[in-house]
């Protein structure tokens with residue numbers, strides 16, 4: 001359980017002050033996987049580092065498992081940090097320690113005995129699939145293997161919470177999905193609460209339960225992943241989604257798009273539909289009921305968790321009144337209609 | 348070469364090694380903590396101390412900027428107080444040590460500076476205390492750079508000890524000056540130079556070997 005209330009963080013002061021976080025409120029229930037997505041510089045790392053106080057919030061409250069982190073003394077804070085694991089984009093393994101000794105490090109820090117350490121480290125290495133690499137050094141491992149070692153290390157002190165700062169951003173897509181699968185298993189089997197930050201929609205889609213969107217230090221959306229992928233509430237959310245689905249009009253069409261309609265143009269729209277709308281034969285009805293022809297330029301159907309999301313870019317062919325009517329008709333049927341522009345009629 | 352000459356050269360070599368060893372060991376024992384302090388008390392570091400850090404830095408710089416020959420003379424009263432005399436190899440070891448401490452400290456600080464800040468951060472996220480970070484992360488991770496620094500120190504001490512020896516300290520420098528220069532016996536001067544070269548080569552090779560052995564990258 002993680003609860004951030006009114007968390008703000010300002011770096012520097014005066015004219016050079018950077019408001020990296022502004023009044024962030026976020027509750028992550030025990031045992032869930034929560035993603036925070038945002039563009040580079042939005043404040044993601046600052047946010048996750050405020051949870052274990054690697055960065056001290058300028059104001060606000062940080063509760064982890066009911067304990068107020070900002071009020072702890074140094075010793076108590078170190079103690080609390082044993083209950084919070086963290087993994088990083090660049091793994092941060094000690095190069096002079098073997099895989100075994102890297103995973104043993106947090107236990108050594110806690111003053112565990114050598115025999116207890118051994119009993120804990122070996123099963124962890126089994127769990128991440130690296131039991132045969134115990135005596136190797138990080139330099140001998142691939143990126144994905146290094147992150148597995150880092151995960152085993154983060155879990156060594158039996159934390160309730162795992163923080164992942166862009167943990168897959170340095171990995172190729174295949175390795176990324178195997179690491180995400182491992183994180184999902186960990187969440188499932190150990191019930192560990194996971195907060196992960198990323199700039200990749202794929203990561204959110206494949207393992208998160210809920211997602212927050214961060215922009216300029218503010219959380220601008222907080223939604224179930226299914227909702228976020230089917231109906232993002234902000235323009236930034238839609239941009240992320242469109243980018244993720246790679247659904248932009250063809251370049252050739254973009255060049256011909258005009259911003260405002262004129263007598264000889266017709267609209268190009270992007271339609272987003274989810275839920276029942278996906279299975280309704282809306283396009284053929286549109287042709288019948290509004291006398292509008294639809295020329296489909298691109299279409300895509302994605303399933304996200306238990307939801308289905310359809311996206312389409314189409315030209316609506318008809319008179320101005322007819323196309324306006326068609327758009328109202330679509331909106332009435334729970335489709336999101338976004339006019340991208342207008343193109344000259346082909347004559 | 349007469350056997351008397353041989354004995355003289357052997358004794359001088361041992362004296363040089365003695366001065367290098369004594370000053371090298373003591374300078375490391377004092378310079379290592381100073382180097383670590385210079386690093387960990389920097390702004391935003393694990394034991395940031397905005398007042399102490401620049402003070403340590405200035406003291407270290409002063410120590411490094413005094414020419415050795417002047418330092419040696421200037422601290423004669425201190426040397427007398429410490430070892431009871433201002434000549435001989437024990438006396439010569441005092442200025443050698445004093446000169447080497449800031450030298451070692453800066454080299455250690457430089458070695459620590461090479462460590463990725465991410466390693467310190469991940470240790471902090473595990474709840475490591477500053478002392479644990481120093482002993483379990485900083486020093487082990489910097490060991491290659493530390494050995495390189497200590498090798499440079501030993502090599503420098505060999506040549507400084509020859510200088511110290513020349514003003515009555517004993518060792519190879521003393522021998523080279525007294526026999527080779529003052530009594531004009533060029534062969535003995537040549538021999539001392541050759542031995543100094545061999546010592547430097549030996550220390551450098553040993554250091555390189557240890558660095559290679561400790562490298563896991």
Ligand SMILES: Nc1ncnc2c1ncn2[C@@H]1O[C@H](COP(=O)(O)OP(=O)(O)O)[C@@H](O)[C@H]1O
Pocket residue numbers: 011012018019020038039040041042043044045046047
């Ligand atoms: N230690 C720091 N000092 C000053 N500014 C910082 C510091 N860390 C981050 N920032 C600034 O805060 C903002 C958010 O940074 P960060 O949290 O790293 O973003 P993200 O992880 O989303 O890329 C950026 O404008 C960044 O330049």
Ligand SMILES: [Mg+2]
Pocket residue numbers: 044045046166
């Ligand atoms: Mg970041």
